Amino acid sequence: MEGDTPTPLSVALVSMPWPIVNRPSLQLATLKSYVEEKSTRKVDCFHPYLHLAKAIGIDTYARIARSGWAGEALFAPLLFPEMKSQANQLFRQSFARKDPAIGDFEELVEQVEKSVSLWLAATDIASYHLLGLSVCFFQLLPSLYLAAKIKEKHPFLPIVFGGSSCAGKVGASLFESFPQIDYLISGEGEEALLHLCRHLAGHEKSLQRNILSRQPLVKPDTQIPRVNLNDLPYPNFSPYFQEIRKLFANQIFIPMLPLEFSRGCWWNRCSFCNLNLQWPDYRFKSGDRMLAETVYLAKTHACLQFAFADNALPPQEADRFFTSIAATGMDFDFFAEMRVISAQPQLELYSRGGLRTVQIGIEALSSSLLSRMSKGTTVMDNIAAMKLADSCSMHLEGNLIIEFPGTTTEEIAETLTNLDFVLPFAPLQAAAFFLGYGAPICESPKNFSIQAIRPHSKNKKLFPEKILRGLTLINNSYLGDRMRQRKLWQPVAEKLSAFQHFHKERKNKAKHPLHYRDGTSFLIISQEQISGSVLLHRLRGISREIYLFCAIPQRISEILRVFPTIAAPALDNFLNEMTGKRLMFREGSRILSLAIRYHHPYAKV
Template identity: 60%
Template sequence: MPIKTTSELRLGLAAMPWSIFNRPSLQLGALKSYVERNDDARADTFHIYLPVAAAIGIDWYSRIARSGWAGEALFAPLLFPEMKDPAGNLFYESLADENAPLPDFEEMVGRIEESCTAWLSATDLGKYRLFGFSVCFFQLLPSLYLARRIKKTWPDLPIVFGGSSCSGAVGLSLFNHFPEIDYLVDGEGEEALTRLCRFIAGDVDSLPANVRSRQPSAHKVISKDISTEKVILGDLPYPDYAPYFEEMSRLFPRLPFIPTLPVEFSRGCWWNKCTFCNLNLQWQNYRLKQGERMVEEILHLARTHESLRFTFADNALPPHEADLFFDRIAAAGLDLDFFAEIRAITEPKRLRLYRRGGLRTVQVGIEALSSSLLKKMAKGTTVMDSIAALKMCSESAILLEGNLITEFPTTTEEEIAETLINLEYVFPFSPLQAAIFFLGYGSPVHNRAGQFSIRAILPHAKNRKLLPKDLLQSMTMLMHDYRGDRRYQHRLWQPVTEKIKVWQEFHRQRKKNQPHPLHYMDGRTFLIIRQERRTGAPLLHRLRGLSRKIYLFCGEPRKSEEILQAFPAVTAPALAKFLADMSTKLLMFLENDRVLSLAVRHDREV
């Protein structure tokens, strides 16, 4: 049973740039609710990215936040003045692709420093007994910088770091290198922070094993290792976003703007096998909320903040509970708008249900368009799954965003050839982004480097522009470079990178109200397919009788034997000939014994 404390401990919690400007911090909202639920502390949350955005302008802020590295570069000279020049170079390189004028690096650094100084002078930190930073992607240098400044004025105020960038050996390394950090939470935050508050209040005399401390005596009595005691997601209080809204209206009183609210359906990943992935270092067990509970939380947050736009922070939505959730939320009749990351879904019915429930944008883990490469990545999907997901999302009016990982170690020429062929089939659908493989600390590729031709693991080239050499040499960071087949992979992947650019350009040039590049219109006895091409006039194909029926039947992936069963009048050789012909014309995609028609209905909902 949790020990109850009567202390009036005041806790400050901060989220630094480069969190997305139009969202409150899920971590801050969740921790505040949790520690306040049992009166363990009173938590004030500070979204310090808001005053920074006000200081440099929302447009610049958003551009820099999108880039990630450019944001870290702006804080590097504030922490390590000797890194000013390389950090400036990294800043300009990271924004160079955007095809727009670049802001002046030094001026930006100056404005950020001033905004942090102004925040420090306007905030009475003396009333806090503990101050915490939630540190996720690209928030490391900003958090270290503010922690250092706080320590200068308030040397006795204990500082705690936690978040996805503080797990395992990476967290330990941070703790060992930066004396500003008094405590570090490794893994899940709610219970660890609660116990730390009780420890500081003097209500308990020991810390759980997953809270690092500079006081060796803090771990002297551990009755139970609470790092193994995971919270039940369904029991968590709803996140408290009220302070974000107050800060927003104070800093941007005239901004006509309704934030997107982050929510959490599950923790960890139910698949958790992809060889390039290190997203789950923070979570040890996969857990999820029931669909019903998720509905209640969404309705509560929508009512409280009069917002209808939500983003799921999950690595991948839990499939079964998501079905229940979207079914119930569709019935609630609100015009909701959700973003979620999902694994490839190939059932049209399911995607239509999700769309009716308000799912408008998805990030799908496509990653590769070669079957053997997908196996090397342990993605658990096939090329057919990926192409079907692209088609089904397009047909359900769900915007699909996804990546193709390029330069994956040990890729072969055959896998590149297969990728180039398969790219032809996906041209009609929303283009993917090319994402160059990076070696993530703790990922299976990192742990089994030899299997992926990796001979040596090195500091990431971009981190070399941010951190002094001696510090970087001895630190464990989340991202790495490596020595192996990198140069070879870079050369090998060039044609794919070029083709992805052509794909993106093809869609960029199309007008929003143009019909889908590959669509069909059904005349009941015949079918007309209109197929746009990269060059030249569109092609028109007419399918009659059985050909029409088979094409419509294969609107979702079908096995050849299913088609033969459904259409006994068709012989196997005739079917094979028809499918081969449709595949050559890029109207159907074939993989082993599965087949998918690629054209989408002209009158689909848009």
């Protein structure tokens, strides 16, 4: 632990709207525990989003937070009064059709302003020597607004920005455009924040290269060393719990705590993805460390619901983690994002450990599109993963990227055909393509029919033109085939919403829409149609055996090897019949049975 100034330097870290109310900021909790462990500095964390949720109501807050852009729009007129009418338009658009009764824009802007003023009045800002804002998804305008308000009263209090929305050129352009930011950390925060504290306390003359500052300092060539995730102290969520108890004293709140298993992504190749800008290298904790941290947090805060903040779980360490956590006897409920998993025993293991909800990167149901997206998966992999999640009683949250630039009519036709095979599985959500700054696609735009990169039309409704011109932002738009893509993808969007409607309205949700019961010499398959009617199919003898053999994707040559009594033409006829009825899916020489085995709704997986 280093020496300190005569007056210890204290730091305030702030997370502005719009994170989910029942989730504390992982960034704040991680930075607090790191800086306090490595120095004698005091770090206080604040979550003004809780105050705003209390002011406008938790339900209204949640609906605005879900929409993303609407939240930014509410802060735009407070920073740029001339943008009021356009921001109002964007706010309305964000709820059009889906959520018409959200409330009056101007009244909400007033409530936002009042909530921030009350929070400022109740917080002893003058007692801090540095104030940091963690800026992640849709927290940009709220953070800029708070920083500007603080500067009005405390012009000499240094303000530092950091977080996923401040990496690389994006952060540099924010720093250039907004004088309320004194320092900006690009990339990993722990060592950088510690270093900045030392600098402000007079212990360091220079600043590392990834800390932008207004002073003309000589920047050493060395980068700030990256932390070893296994050596990090556990995140400290106590300030969030204190605020929750104070603000919602009469409500029982059992938050979902964020966990961090890894930084970056072990795949890191998807052409549309810019999620790893902040983490150029991939690192992860060991399964044992993750286990100890999770059990500690669960017992300290009496919580069992956890969400991994990772872009993709680290596969081998995740195996170790879920094996050990299952042995604790605690009824955990985890959410995680991961790449497709094709091994049933692995997903069953995760399910026994408490993984209840998974977001699997499906993205497309056309093999050529998947290859242009550099997903490293095929349609067969995706459909097998969707089936597997249902078989393990896991809730799958999967997206299909629509309006992907350069999509051909053949790829749309392939997507529509393949969608019919996934009707029985958890429905996919349409995610409209956006051009993320730093995504590989930006490096070779012409390969994707992109002629020029432009500011996103929604950002034009938030920032005055002269400011927007100088900004590099995370969300962008492009000049190319956008209108054509919108038209082409319309039938896919319609089919996806029809599928969601089917799953929402099904009467007997306890039974999977496509399941089988095994009679050991025969199978009965029950297949619910989109109309609600149910078709029954019976397979006997070798047909049953082949159907069960193809519970995971199998090559036709392998089926012929395992079942030598069946001739190739007869097998082909059988498989054609099965795929024609959408009981099996075929891609090239691989085939998969789609029905999952019936489990009683109360049976444990």
